[in-house]
Amino acid sequence: MIKLTMEKLKIQLDQIFSPFLNPPASEEEIQRVENEMAIKFPDDVRELYLIHNGEREDGPGLFFGLPFLPLNDVLQEWHVWKQLEDEFAMEGSSYSVPTGYIKERYINRFWIPISKDFGGNNIGIDVDPDHQGRIGQVINFGRDEEVKYVIATQLSDFLEFIAETIFQGNYQIEQEEDYLYWNYKNSTHFLDALKSLELPVLHPESQNFKEETAKWMQDLDSGWKEIIQEEYSNPENFIKRKQLYLIGKKLTHIKPLQFCTEVKELILTSNELTDITPLKNMLSLKKLYLVKNPLSDLTPLQNLEHLQELNINDTQVFDITPLVSISQLKNLKMDQTDVKDFSILQQCQALESLSISIVNKEQLRQITQISTLKQLDIHQLKNIEEVDLLQLGHLENLQVITFENCYLKNLDCLSSSRQLREIILKNTILEDGTAIGALKNLKCLKLDGTTIENLKVIAKSSSLQIFTGSFEQFNYLKDLFHQAIDFSTIVGGMTAEEQKVWHQYLNTHKV
Structure with missing residues (x-):
């Protein structure tokens, strides 16, 4: 599959650039890198390197301006991350899109960096996916890549997408002095373009927003319609958001949130909520603020396995038993509540x-x-x-x-x-x-x-x-x-x- 795709892709690339891909790597070279990394390359990665061992230093960047790294550079880049992993693996916030496909870590030694942007960010091959992911999926990671996307479910799909992009003319050529490179569409950096791409490429996990949102938009009260139209322009943008800040909106219900399954951070401070049932569908949540709401029942939160930070200050919560099942809960704020018994918190093992x-x-x-x-x-x-x-x-x-x-x-x-x-x-x-x-x-x-x-x-x-x-x-x-x-x-x-x-x-x- 990789061989046929690369043959087609090279014909298209040769129409734009002078040849820039390196000769093949040997089986011995691949085996040496695999041994040092203690990683077995997926078949399509191995096949690609047996066709081309990366690209020349002055190449235009096979991956929309980002270089295809030779094996020695892969190993060098990997060593940088490996040295940092023990101390910084869980540093900061890391989000997987879709949820459950990429382990939500800052560093993982089982991400093979096949490309870089010279600013601490990479395109990589994931051989240690989360429970819904696939070994060999193509992802982004790095210093600035808090949100990690499944770019393609396999490397061959990514290469096919590059070929289709050239065929459709969805790219632009850039020239800086003697250096020639290219970008995807009108973007200046391919990793930034991921936010607006339908991913994974060729097989997007897109939702049929028009059908699904039309009905509940019609049923919404005027307050929610105003919020969605004025602050998010349309239901599609609202549903796709990763952070929602709904502070002091006088909300009495949050029914639309049941569709916001990719939200990572939700702030509902200073509203009039007594029922948070729609939150049970928000399985991607990592940070949730329910401050200053007259709610008492936390049961809808008990299946939010990724929730790490919860603030229930100034609520009428009296029973925190549902928190025990939130395995990743690290940070809890619960001042001015009706909770009398704190002993249950001893069972929150990540707190x-x-x-x-x-x-x-x-x-x-x-x-x-x-x-x-x-x-x-x-x-x-x-x-x-x-x-x-x-x-x-x-x-x-x-x-x-x-x-x-x-x-x-x-x-x-x-x-x-x-x-x-x-x-x-x-x-x-x-x-x-x-x-x-x-x-x-x-x-x-x-x-x-x-x-x-x-x-x-x-x-x-x-x-x-x-x-x-x-x-x-x-x-x-x-x-x-x-x-x-x-x-x-x-x-x-x-x-x-x-x-x-x-x-x-x-x-x-x-x-």
Whole structure:
């Protein structure tokens, strides 16, 4: 299949460019690269390299201006990603389109980079697809490629698409001095064109929008019709969006969202929702904000297997049991809810960040049993004594803690927190800050509307690197530390004279 496609494609390419494809690779060369990568090339990839080992350095870029990489360059590019994988594999947000086809990672050593854009981005062959994907599918990935598309279900389809594009004349030739290259249609970068292409090429997963949307558009109330027409122009654009921000729209229902199956990020803050049943169809969701809605039932969320961040602040939710089945839930905000029992959160095995209000000792005890927590934001403490807070020492993986609107005698409860890197105190009174100065690994302290009665003890910290506070706090501490401190952020206003003092300090104490 690849051989026939390439024969046709080369005839078309020869009408545009001088020959630029390299001679074949040998079986031994392919085997060497496979062994080093510990990857078996799909048959069509192997067949392509047995016909041409990439293209010359001065070639126009077989893949619409992006070069077809020789095997040595494939291996070099792959090594760059492999070295970064252990630390950054899950960095940032990664979305698969369609959902469930590409593993939602930033880096995967089982993506074979057959092309690059010289800016840290690649076209690759995926030999480790997600549960609905196919080994050998052609994808995009890289530094700027948060959304990863299945460009083609197999390499032969991609090459056939290139041939069809030339036949139809859907390309443009570019000339820069002696360098000749080409682009797809009117795009300046093929990876940017993916957003508007019907994918996968030749076999698009397109929906029949006109039929499916016409009926529900007719049935919608005027409020929803106005939102869709004014903000998204038409139902097709609305359904295809990956992010929807519907804040303060006075929504009483979200029926149209049942069709938005590719949405990754949905913000529904400050509406009038009591029923979120349509969300059960939004299986692609990774981030969901339901803040300030009078809803109570989270059951529709229990099958959202990709959901990582959920905010239910200021709702009437009282039962968080449905959250247990959300296997990837990492970040949960649930201040000002009707939830009384937090013990269920111990079963959320991926939970790393929690924002909460604590109103009794039992709730505090339950929170300190969540061994996976790395970040804890406490926005209210009621009916808690100093000795009760010592239970926070059980959170062995805790790296960041916030206290807001609290009165604290001391922070001795953090003395055994070996992983703690950052403390944030907002609108809080702390009588004794001695424990802060004694923490061995603390890097950052932020005081926002907060007072520490013996502030001087903070300067005893030998590990602190960044301090954020008011001008008065900065001015008091600036000459007390033995190490250089980053004071580059001030909370609150400053007079002209205070700004002068601060700027002079920053100019003479560059960190």
